[in-house]
Amino acid sequence: MNLYTPRKTVSFWKKPVPFFEAVGLLIILSIILTTVVLIISSRISHIASDVSANISNTKIPPHEKRHRYSPEEKWQFRPRPLSVQKMKTQGCVTDGFLSSYGKKYADDLAELIKRSECYYLHRALETWLVPPDFYFAKEMMQKIDRPNIVYGMFIAEALN
Incomplete structure (x- = not known):
């Protein structure tokens, strides 16, 4: 006669979690995540301000004139009323x-x-x-x- 009955062990992921413990855990995790994001963003803004301070004002050359045109030219397009x-x-x-x-x-x-x-x-x-x-x-x-x-x-x- 076998009196041994094996116990079924419930997996960690399938154990029931009390509601208030779950809410508390989510609040703690969100506070930690928010703190990490704020620290990283402040470091990035410091780096960006340092980089922008080191960049000299770069002047982009104007579009070169490739065609015959002089500012003294009198021709001008005059639009008429649209139809x-x-x-x-x-x-x-x-x-x-x-x-x-x-x-x-x-x-x-x-x-x-x-x-x-x-x-x-x-x-x-x-x-x-x-x-x-x-x-x-x-x-x-x-x-x-x-x-x-x-x-x-x-x-x-x-x-x-």
């Missing part, structure tokens, strides 16, 4: 035309636009790859030189 209906019906997509994306064909495109019925040039000035070159844009606008034309601008989120 939304004309923009809807006579709009043309010219992605990056004034931003020198298709620089190789810029003169041909300017002639094509000059001959066309386009009233609104959608996304003519873009900022996707590089900041726009306003000197080049003005040069292209002078080549088109149509009295009633609307240039669209697309401001992209990819610009750094």
Whole structure:
């Protein structure tokens, strides 16, 4: 006759924990974590202030003029009142035309636009790859030189 009955031991992770002990443990752990985060952030802010104090003021050179343009030039684009209906019906997509994306064909495109019925040039000035070159844009606008034309601008989120 075997009188031995094995005891079932409950795993540490499966033991019931009283509610107030669990809440107390969570409060203590959150206080410790908050203290550690505050100490680390104060050290980081000291390091950042030291680094920023050591950095000299770096001057970024202005965008070099690559195109023929003089400030004394009298040509100026004068926009006229907009017609939304004309923009809807006579709009043309010219992605990056004034931003020198298709620089190789810029003169041909300017002639094509000059001959066309386009009233609104959608996304003519873009900022996707590089900041726009306003000197080049003005040069292209002078080549088109149509009295009633609307240039669209697309401001992209990819610009750094």
